[in-house]
Amino acid sequence: MRTSSDQTLDVLALGEAMVEFNQQPDGRYLAGFGGDTSNCAIAAARLGARAGYATQIGDDVFGDQLLALWRAEGVDSRGVLRVAGAPTGIYFVTHTAQGHRFTYRRAGSAASRMTPAALPAGLVEGARWLHVSGISMAISDRARDSVFAAIERAHAAGTRLSVDLNFRPALWSAPQALATLRRALAGCELFLPSVDEVAALTGLTEPADIVRWAHDQGVRHVALKLGARGALVSTAGGAAGSVPPLAVTPVDATGAGDCFAGALLARLAAGDALEAAARAANVAAALSTQGYGAVTPLPRWSDVQRVLETGL
Numbered sequence: 001m002r003t004s005s006d007q008t009l010d011v012l013a014l015g016e017a018m019v020e021f022n023q024q025p026d027g028r029y030l031a032g033f034g035g036d037t038s039n040c041a042i043a044a045a046r047l048g049a050r051a052g053y054a055t056q057i058g059d060d061v062f063g064d065q066l067l068a069l070w071r072a073e074g075v076d077s078r079g080v081l082r083v084a085g086a087p088t089g090i091y092f093v094t095h096t097a098q099g100h101r102f103t104y105r106r107a108g109s110a111a112s113r114m115t116p117a118a119l120p121a122g123l124v125e126g127a128r129w130l131h132v133s134g135i136s137m138a139i140s141d142r143a144r145d146s147v148f149a150a151i152e153r154a155h156a157a158g159t160r161l162s163v164d165l166n167f168r169p170a171l172w173s174a175p176q177a178l179a180t181l182r183r184a185l186a187g188c189e190l191f192l193p194s195v196d197e198v199a200a201l202t203g204l205t206e207p208a209d210i211v212r213w214a215h216d217q218g219v220r221h222v223a224l225k226l227g228a229r230g231a232l233v234s235t236a237g238g239a240a241g242s243v244p245p246l247a248v249t250p251v252d253a254t255g256a257g258d259c260f261a262g263a264l265l266a267r268l269a270a271g272d273a274l275e276a277a278a279r280a281a282n283v284a285a286a287l288s289t290q291g292y293g294a295v296t297p298l299p300r301w302s303d304v305q306r307v308l309e310t311g312l
Contacts, residue, residue, distance in 0.1 A: 058109070287299040
């Protein structure tokens with residue numbers, strides 16, 4: 001487990017962490033944890049990266065539980081601020097034949113009250129990667145300002161920026177999301193969209209067109225998530241490459257995209273080339289669907305390495 005005395009981070013994720021209640025086959029709810037960028041940080045830590053998290057949580061029992069979670073997972077919490085009188089967000093996951101569905105209770109949450117001044121000095125500057133998402137920017141105007149303040153600090157310090165699209169129409173309109181995304185992608189090192197999300201924002205549906213559009217916005221590397229079809233990776237000015245999926249029968253896909261992001265960043269930080277990192281991330285994301293919840297099924301590096309080496 002990493003310790004907070006090691007000040008250099010491979011990945012610093014910024015956003016909202018939440019408590020999860022995931023419906024089980026018998027109808028009961030299993031308590032756990034979620035939040036896309038927190039999931040990403042934990043996934044990266046489980047694959048061996050030095051990961052940190054920046055957010056605000058409530059001064060409540062759920063906040064206590066999240067701090068205990070990050071401590072247990074070896075995720076640096078120097079960027080976590082507790083806010084008296086503000087709740088920690090929660091959400092519920094239900095499952096149907098069409099997939100999983102989220103119901104949120106996050107209005108007025110501590111994370112939605114983030115301000116640029118709350119992010120500790122030197123934290124972004126001391127990380128190799130800053131990871132944010134569309135959800136990080138959508139939960140409130142103040143949170144969006146905080147994300148862009150962190151992005152500006154990252155660009156100034158040479159910290160590479162990773163953006164996971166994670167468009168949620170319940171949080172903001174497509175035009176607002178697209179305008180904000182264009183701003184975030186200027187100078188972005190790594191962009192992680194899915195086809196459905198980009199189609200909802202731009203109307204583009206062909207993977208090659210989506211990758212070209214992303215590079216036109218200023219993105220250097222793209223890892224387009226294709227679900228059961230794997231991924232398509234591309235570097236500006238270079239050729240795109242397809243990354244095959246790992247065939248599994250999913251139990252719960254909650255957080256699989258976040259796992260992909262965290263695993264990809266962990267392997268890039270370890271020195272892998274983009275395509276090799278994406279292969280590992282595909283395996284990690286597939287393995288994460290074999291149990292319930294966003295965090296509990298996240299694999300360790302030994303699990304991913306075994307599949308990469310043996311296919312089992």
